[in-house]
Amino acid sequence: MTTSTPVSTPYSRETTAIEVVRGIDLTGRRAVVTGGASGIGVETARALAAAGADVTLAVRNVDAGQQAATDITGTTGNDRILVAPLDLADLASVAAFVRTWDGPLHMLVNNAGIMASPEMRTPQGWEMQFATNHLGHFALATGLRPALAAADGARIVSVSSSAHLRSPVMFEDIHFQQRPYEPWAAYGQSKTANVLFAVEVSRRWADDGILSNALMPGAIRTNLQRYVSEEDLARLRAESGGGTTPSWKNTEQGAATSVLVAASPLLDGVGGRYFEDVQEAGPNQPGTRTGYAPYARDPEAAERLWQVSEEHLRG
Template sequence: MTASTPVSTPFSRETTALEVVRDLDLTGRRAVVTGGASGIGVETARALAAAGADVTLAVRNTEAGQRAATDITGTTGNDRVLVAPLDLADLASVATFVRTWDGPLHMLVNNAGIMASPEMRTEQGWEMQFATNHLGHFALATGLFRSLAAAGGARIVSVSSSAHLRSPVVFDDIHFRRRPYDPWAAYGQSKTANVLFAVDATRRWAGEGIYTNALMPGAIRTNLQRYVSDEDLARLRAESGGGDSPSWKDTEQGAATSVLVAASPLVAGVGGRYFEDCQEAGPNQPGTRTGYAPYARDPEAAERLWEVSEEHLRG
């Protein structure tokens, strides 16, 4: 597939994650799903396990993770579903996860996130949404680089959102130290960072056989929205399909694009792109909430974000 050829699939917004993997055999492949205990994370993990993959649920709440793992094993018959502690807002936790991982990693699904939260900060003073949604996943992916490279054809899934249309990464004040804190602007720039990561990770790592893509899973009611008011939810629903979306997706449909990007041969050798409804999306058109913002795939911004992220991790 050439760099300019858009990815087209037989799937749609109604497709479920299990339908994406129906004809796939992932036996012998290993996957990590962050936030895999609930929402679209658990359905992503379930589909990968159903296709035979070894799946590790990387979660803050290991009790919830174990319940999810037991449920996945019960529904798929795959007992190679493990649970490991991971708090993306805590770099020591990320470092421990990386240190204890052994062997190749074929699929890293950066799924966990926090959305439109009240103003919170990490111990370093970093704004919590940017720290969790981007920096924690950045530390995880870079820390697991050798394992990804050893897999031969590894994929990283960067779960973004149409909310990235709300804000570029504001490099002059990422952590809202000078500008007033806005929960949606903070969420938006963290989701833009997820797309930019996919762009520069592919540039840097494609030579090692590692490809990264970003995606918008769709409007799904999950625990991600625990900080979001009913009024905001109604507005998000209206925006989710350009104002005429008939309904939100369920979690099985919401996980489908993640699973497509993680495992489908239709996305083999493809990186640095943005997917929606199991298709590669084009640039955003005025008046819509679909497609990607040009600033989210700007290679210069992507390289700058990578360098800024490294500076954060160096302290």
Template sequence: MTTSTRVSTPFSRDTTAMEVVRGIDLTGRRAVVTGGGSGIGVETGRALAAAGAEVTLAVRRLDQGQRAAAEITASTGNDRVLVAPLDLADLASVAALVATWDGPLHILVNNAGIMASPETRTPQGWEMQFATNHLGHFALTTGLHRALAAAGGARVVSVSSAAHLRSPVVFEDIHFERRPYDPWEAYGQSKTANVLFAVEATRRWGDDGILANALMPGAIRTNLQRYISEEELDRMRAQSGGGAAYWKTPEQGAATSVLVATSPLLDGVGGRYFEDCQEAGPNQPGTRTGYAPYAMDAEAAQRLWQVSEESLTAA
């Protein structure tokens, strides 16, 4: 189901998504990209379409998604770029997409997300970042399990972040009901959940031919940062170790997602964490790279899956 050696590729931090798919033929494959109407989601969808896949952009704003789809078709010549409504914070919206999906699904890129937002809750009382970044994607992916299994070798891409180093999943108070709300801790917790999901999905579904991996796309200036001040962005640039030069373009930011989704170098590989188009190792103290041990903890991954199932059942 998985291999034990760390995956190495000829790509780097500067590689673009189009460079990753060069020579890869996805004709006959079907893909869904959440958040495909903007940012790295558009570039992920574009690269998959350029390689011949049928791509569905699952978006909250249909007008934005339709513009993105038309632009991808114009730039790639692939007219099999579709748009579907999806609000990950609305379980009825997630269920509607699942209900309308027919046939196999070869690639699911769980890309959409919100970052460091003010304290907001769903009607269920869930903290919005955890609800959107994790629970919505959990409901979508488990809902599409049959379609993924029917593909015979499906890949699930879980877009995480180096921000997962900020917080484990705090099972005792996931939704900040007793602890003070901190937007970055909430974001970090949701991004840890994205990694844990890939670990447990691979364990549960590997025998169905479904493998899931998580990744850090890199620092990219997109609408994701709409809640963050310029001063805070400057601090983030400084922490990244090299100023503005270390910020990626959206085309570079989508490269690791596309690698995880398509590269034959990852055949048989699941439950791993990638950054800059390479499999990452454990985080070293004082750095912002690699994965936190708690994000790859098998027991925590199983617990999160159970908690997530219970949350959706109760909703």
């Protein structure tokens, strides 16, 4: 069962991922980090490895993944860093990853993503951001459910964004077939889906000891923004409270909330929540870009999204 008391931590937005795992022993625990070759993914993996976990980097570019694994081993001394191919937009790739996994999985960090891209579609005709950010991770998590259940207390980390405040999941037209494509609306609904997924996992799979929480990592300059203009980046910084003062986090700080959700004992028994700046966040207040939108934690929307996602995977 999930607890209802808000989680309070001793950390702040300046806290790094390594600081979050200080004093935590993850020896014998296994983690998968999607998109673990760059950005906050590699720093999430590094912190988990530093605490002793066996970490698999699930990546599209295996060569980049191998370079990241070598770097992580060099900085942590942990040589139990594996690399496996995974393209979240390709369900055959997801299925292949699931087939090759053996044994329990304690931490699944759904970190990989695509942001505000030009209109692109999968072979099924699905809008690429929703397909990658949500459906691919949904297929991965449901495929790995037996491994997660075998871990006895597994956690799924759902990396969302404050951009979820831009849009609920538009169930009547998820894939922009009736409305004009808009990159940020597409990104926003995919990030709302990440939060709803965490809510529904924690309801459906709690009896298996599996819980999930969602998070906003913060404003971090990474390859995720490869489709985002400098003008959009300036606007995002202003919306995050920076104004003319830089408010970007570095990647080590950006990974801190993911690591909190993945590994901190402060979150034992906690599921279906939303975190930012290494703290549990409350509901969004008008005029701000922090906290969660009520529609992102609506249990009816979460259940509907799960059903729709299953229908997508069945074809």
